[in-house]
Amino acid sequence: MMDLIWLLLPVAAASGWVAAKNSSLKKNKSRGNPSFLSERYIRGLNYLLNEQQDKALEFFVEMVEVDSETVETHLVLGSLFRRRGEVDRAIRIHQNLIARPNLERPHKIQALLELGKDYMKAGLLDRAEGVFNELINLGSETSEPYSLLRDIYVQESEWERAIETSRQFERFSKEPQDVMISQFYCELAKKELKQSNTAQAIAYGKKAASLDKSNVRASLILADCAREQEDYKKAIQSLSLVMQQDPQFFPVILPMVKDCFAQLGSPEELAKFLIQAEKSYDGPSLIRAQTDFMIQANRISDAREVLNEIFTEKKFTPELIQSYASLLSLDHSGSLPEPLFKVIDTMAELGEDEFSYRCRQCGFEAMSLFWQCPSCHGWNTVYPIDEWMIHHRELQ
Numbered sequence: 001m002m003d004l005i006w007l008l009l010p011v012a013a014a015s016g017w018v019a020a021k022n023s024s025l026k027k028n029k030s031r032g033n034p035s036f037l038s039e040r041y042i043r044g045l046n047y048l049l050n051e052q053q054d055k056a057l058e059f060f061v062e063m064v065e066v067d068s069e070t071v072e073t074h075l076v077l078g079s080l081f082r083r084r085g086e087v088d089r090a091i092r093i094h095q096n097l098i099a100r101p102n103l104e105r106p107h108k109i110q111a112l113l114e115l116g117k118d119y120m121k122a123g124l125l126d127r128a129e130g131v132f133n134e135l136i137n138l139g140s141e142t143s144e145p146y147s148l149l150r151d152i153y154v155q156e157s158e159w160e161r162a163i164e165t166s167r168q169f170e171r172f173s174k175e176p177q178d179v180m181i182s183q184f185y186c187e188l189a190k191k192e193l194k195q196s197n198t199a200q201a202i203a204y205g206k207k208a209a210s211l212d213k214s215n216v217r218a219s220l221i222l223a224d225c226a227r228e229q230e231d232y233k234k235a236i237q238s239l240s241l242v243m244q245q246d247p248q249f250f251p252v253i254l255p256m257v258k259d260c261f262a263q264l265g266s267p268e269e270l271a272k273f274l275i276q277a278e279k280s281y282d283g284p285s286l287i288r289a290q291t292d293f294m295i296q297a298n299r300i301s302d303a304r305e306v307l308n309e310i311f312t313e314k315k316f317t318p319e320l321i322q323s324y325a326s327l328l329s330l331d332h333s334g335s336l337p338e339p340l341f342k343v344i345d346t347m348a349e350l351g352e353d354e355f356s357y358r359c360r361q362c363g364f365e366a367m368s369l370f371w372q373c374p375s376c377h378g379w380n381t382v383y384p385i386d387e388w389m390i391h392h393r394e395l396q
């Protein structure tokens with residue numbers, strides 16, 4: 001039965017809940033009515049299992065009226081109210097529980113945890129923070145208050161505190177937190193960079209890179225810092241590292257790479273970089289960069305050949321078709337027949353409303369790059385979309 005309770009009430013923390021239930025069952029036994037509570041509970045929980053939240057709520061409200069002393073009934077009720085968005089009622093229930101003079105410690109810990117969650121849901125982050133800190137001072141035996149406290153610091157952009165709390169969470173949960181902490185150091189670096197404190201930004205960026213060797217963002221920050229210091233070779237080193245960490249970020253680094261090689265006055269090095277990138281990346285933006293480079297170097301037939309090859313593979317993008325059309329127009333004294341322009345314009349419209357970024361974890365799509373997904377709150381899960389349009393059916 002306990003397994004079922006866990007399924008139904010994922011919000012309840014282990015120690016408080018189990019302790020509350022055991023102690024209440026003992027009380028009922030002493031009243032000579034051992035099965036009263038468990039039978040009624042099973043009924044109430046069955047409603048929850050069948051997703052009949054309204055009925056469950058009605059049922060638990062009745063239970064509280066019959067037996068106002070039972071702590072866990074109040075806990076279930078409070079949690080139900082919160083899940084339905086009735087946060088004020090949830091808060092009242094949990095506050096009343098905590099105010100009981102003889103409340104046992106496990107119950108108090110559970111009620112405080114629930115109250116903190118109520119405050120979070122109500123957006124009262126200061127109050128939630130106070131409650132979770134009280135819980136930690138009381139000696140809560142679970143890692144949950146630390147993880148919730150960290151969520152608050154993240155929401156408030158208090159990155160030093162988020163780092164500290166992550167370490168505390170790690171000690172309790174035994175789950176390594178370096179990857180997330182690395183992101184928090186990136187946040188600190190970003191803040192310093194904005195205020196032109198480049199040296200401090202570099203220190204944070206390096207710390208982030210040391211905690212998570214695959215952290216693309218740390219490499220991008222260090223590249224930004226190097227560009228700020230006009231050290232373009234160093235910037236290119238960091239950007240090249242991105243290609244090893246996660247080649248999917250090629251479209252993100254491309255403008256920076258172009259700028260760095262332009263600053264260094266070495267376009268041939270850009271060509272080498274683009275050829276090197278082919279080993280790990282084959283998105284359309286790479287082909288576009290290569291053909292643009294060829295066009296600029298007046299290697300028109302090379303560019304046309306590359307595009308011809310791509311189209312032969314039945315891959316295309318509206319942008320590349322436009323690029324191809326402009327190459328064709330060079331053969332026709334810079335102009336193309338009117339109907340062909342219409343086709344090209346229609347192709348261009350196809351690509352206009354497309355999102356540029358997508359979350360690997362939840363599929364959220366956006367026009368700009370987020371390091372924490374606004375939808376699933378995962379860190380470093382959003383990546384640039386740079387996909388070919390392909391005639392799948394013909395290829396399969």
Ligand SMILES: [Zn+2]
Pocket residue numbers: 359360361362363364373374375376377378381
């Ligand atoms: Zn997401």
